Amino acid sequence: MxxxxxxxxxxxxxxxxxxxxxxxxxxxxxxxxxxxxxxxxxxxxxxxxxxxxxxxxxxxxxxxxxxxxxxxxxxxxxxxxxxxxxxxxxxxxxxxxxxxxxxxxxxxxxxxxxxxxxxxxxxxxxxxxxxxxxxxxxxxxxxxxxxxxxFNLTNVDEIFANITEAGQHPRKYADTYIMLEQVGHRLDREVERLYNQCKEEGLKGMDITHAIEERIDLTNVLKTSSPSWDGxxxxxxxxxxxxxxxxxxxxxxxxxxxxxxxxxxxxxxxxxxxxxxxxxxxxxxxxxxxxxxxxxxxxxxxxxxxxxxxxxxKPCSFERIYFSRGSDVDIYRERKKLGEKLIEPILSAVNHDIAHSVFSFIPNTAEVAFYGMLEGLDNYLNQLKIKQIEALGHMPSHEELKQILSQRIRSEKVAIKDIKLRTFIAEGNTRNDLAAHVYDITYGSLVPQEDNLVIIDDSIVRGTTLKQSIISILDRLQPKKIVIVSSSPQVRYPDYYGIDMASMEQFIAFKAAIALLEERDMQHVIEYAYRKSKEQLNLPKEKMRNYVKEIYAPFSDEEISEKIAALLTPATTRAKVQIVYQTLEGLHEACPAHPGDWYFSGDYPTPGGTRQVNQAFIDWVEKNYQF
The missing domain is CATH 3.60.20.10 (Aminohydrolase, N-terminal nucleophile (Ntn) domain)
Known part of the structure; x- marks a missing residue:
């Protein structure tokens, strides 16, 4: 991760x-x-x-x-x-x-x-x-x-313009300073209103101070300072x-x-x-x-x-998947459910060959989803055992029962988060070589050339660690196939509400979609999305649409996943690599009370988010293309 x-x-x-x-x-x-x-x-x-x-x-x-x-x-x-x-x-x-x-x-x-x-x-x-x-x-x-x-505000420029127009002079162009000035300004007005009220009542000196402090109501201050905050x-x-x-x-x-x-x-x-x-x-x-x-x-x-x-x-679903501590009773249950919801595509990826598949996780935040995945696999195997017993058509012998009931889900701790290597001391290829050793593996945890290795992570955003470290080091175990499982859907869009992912080129899903468009001579899709994004720049943000969705529209989730796997698999990898992602439906079923999914779906909860994603796409195109 x-x-x-x-x-x-x-x-x-x-x-x-x-x-x-x-x-x-x-x-x-x-x-x-x-x-x-x-x-x-x-x-x-x-x-x-x-x-x-x-x-x-x-x-x-x-x-x-x-x-x-x-x-x-x-x-x-x-x-x-x-x-x-x-x-x-x-x-x-x-x-x-x-x-x-x-x-x-x-x-x-x-x-x-x-x-x-x-x-x-x-x-x-x-x-x-x-x-x-x-x-x-x-x-x-x-x-x-x-x-x-x-917090993170998406409309700092608008707020800054409004408060400077009203005569204020913030000390810095930063959202926190601007919010401080907004709340502080309304607090000043509230205190002054109460001061005049107390004077009219005949109060003097410290009696006015005490009366103000007893009567002040920050509800008024917040109601007049916060409505313009988009974020x-x-x-x-x-x-x-x-x-x-x-x-x-x-x-x-x-x-x-x-x-x-x-x-x-x-x-x-x-x-x-x-x-x-x-x-x-x-x-x-x-x-x-x-x-x-x-x-x-x-x-x-x-x-x-x-x-x-x-x-x-639109509560943030990434809080549930990754950011918040997994010790919360509901988050723990939801993360397990995210792992369990992936059973069908995982089984499909290994051709239902449970006997020759080892299951593991990338430490450490994916561990809870791993337990959910194991529970789901256990439930699947129990149903399979019932069907095998029923298919015998006769009272099973001791040996027949033993053979069926001895089937197990094979789970191992394959990947180990090693020391935090100081890659900043090296440059170029040396740096990449060091990065490849951030994780270590448990040797002997699977049968070479025979076993599939299924390993779950909580999310795949940039894919850097997978490409530079994880896939290469897992390949040393010589699995027949490596299946990387993401408990969250494909991260396709930037976040503007507090998570450090704000530019288009960071996302491996975006790179994959662009690569598919270029391979299939469909650059007109990029140009269309760019033109439409550009045309609406003068519209109020409330009327803007997210045209970056057009980049993904021609492809199925599976096509993009396949391209992501191709982009992230190092050339020297011997095993076949497949990446399986959670679906949006699976996410919402696992985390029903947290439907905020804009980084996956592009459906931003506020107008400021839609405006910023279009601007990020325009910036990317103008840096990389000439139409």
Missing amino acids: ETLKHECGVALIRLLKPLEYYQEKYGTWMYGLNKLYLLMEKQHNRGQEAAGLACVKLQANPGEEYMFRERGLGAGAITEIFNNVHQQYKDLTEEQLHDAEFAKKCLPFAGELYMGHLRYSTTGKSGISYVHPFLRRNNWRAKNLALCGN GYVICGMTGSGETFAVRDPWGIRPAFWYQDDEIMVLASERPVIQTVLNIPAESIHELMPGQAVLVNKKGQLRLAQINKPRKL
Whole structure:
């Protein structure tokens, strides 16, 4: 499996009791800080380029800092940022370290609101200034804003034009900064509205401040700042006065889950993370619904609000196939089902020769689909045994029964993920030779020249690892045939909602379709799709069609799969290689609650996605063709 980068993971904590409560019950006032660390570490799969955390202290006096942030770069960023926080406590006495009252008054990051973020960049923009959370500072506590999110917007250019037209001047041309300015601007207006209201009521000085902080409603802020966002998102925020929120996109593209009891409110990108960190059952955890926000005010009161009208439900199916941790009860079941749905094409690929086929998986994310595949094969073999016994037509002898019942599905751990080889130190052919050793094999796991080898992966996107490493190394076992099975359908289109696959030339399915068109002198299809894409550039994005679908239309899924196998099989391979893909129908049957399939089908949930896929295709054609 070639690693895909996912946009981000988020974690949000609101403590609902004073710090003294946690010191007395759990032996530390750092209860919230420790839980944030665990929530982030358990979501490390969602972002390994950077991490950040923010904290708000509710009872600071004027002149005292109440909002804190720490950010770090690199795969070890989680450890780094928490080490940096704890470094600030290293000179304390034991008594001070366990004094919640002292911590509340004097120590940084000793607060009631915590927010954490893990980042993978899909924009190509890097450096500490692009690491969440982002801060917007102000002398009014209620106007201070910390923001982080798991998202990608498809219409940054439109939003940027709109807010600069209104007189704002964002510091950077990046979606997070632009969102920060949008939410921050509406927050300013809300505070000013309440300020005028309080003045009219005759309030003065700090009474106005306290009244604003008690009355502020971020529902208004989110309803006026988020409707223009086209994309998949879960945005989390905290204000300096103690308001906390998380809001989800109206298509439900990106996931979020929350939990509350009388001690704590927690939100994270994945459900099992909350289960593990708080040791609670899945049934106690709620999914944040499309277009919905969960908000906790300064007093710790939780409320749900519908911010944007829910649109056609399109939760990301790649979350289920690959990105989210497989420890979620539903995701585990769905991944097994994805493996089970492939039994018929697998049997066809090996001519139903179970006796001479060995089944395995490419480590590590395909392991659950492998178990589902084995269950499906076991069910098939049991039915076959029943038919064989019935076909005897007489009471079977002991030897006949033994011969039939001794048939087994042969599963082996054939591929092993070896050390992470540092291929960046080499160039050209040397680099490719090193890449070929990322995986190792278990020698003697099949009979040379006699056995088929069926090996399942979760997805085949670029095919680079298959070509440079996996197929060649599996061929060393000398199987008669290698069948590579993908538990997901052919990835044909870019994603624009948070996954690192945004350009056409990345996809082996696209390369295969183009190769077939060229082989059959059908370049007119490419030109037609290009012209139609180009013609609609001046249309509103809501009226655009995805003309890239025309590239695939002349061919069956099997034809494209066959061409993919030809493109990915190294010339020196002795075994016949076949690639079997999941069908769209199989995907939807396995993951019925997550119909977001635009990378497979080209049916983008938002107009911005359709506009961007056409633009990506235009860019590719203009780089590679002259009509």
